[in-house]
Amino acid sequence: MAGFDDYMNTYIDRRMKDIVQEWNLGTMRDFGDYQDRLNLVETEIRVMSRFTHEADTSLTDMEQRLEKIREKKQ
Numbered sequence: 001m002a003g004f005d006d007y008m009n010t011y012i013d014r015r016m017k018d019i020v021q022e023w024n025l026g027t028m029r030d031f032g033d034y035q036d037r038l039n040l041v042e043t044e045i046r047v048m049s050r051f052t053h054e055a056d057t058s059l060t061d062m063e064q065r066l067e068k069i070r071e072k073k074q
């Protein structure tokens with residue numbers, strides 16, 4: 001069995017890059033800055049949420065002003 005184990009270990013060592021890519025596996029390098037990237041995404045989500053809220057408020061205000069203008073024209 002030792003011969004087979006050595007063969008498999010050698011095969012895996014030679015093909016590790018292909019195996020990782022084929023199976024879409026993560027490596028320690030991929031996850032090394034995971035926390036930093038996660039924090040950045042969470043910050044961006046908060047910024048986008050504020051922007052969405054502000055845009056919604058502005059749009060509502062514009063719609064109300066447009067409605068008043070339409071009422072005055074009639």
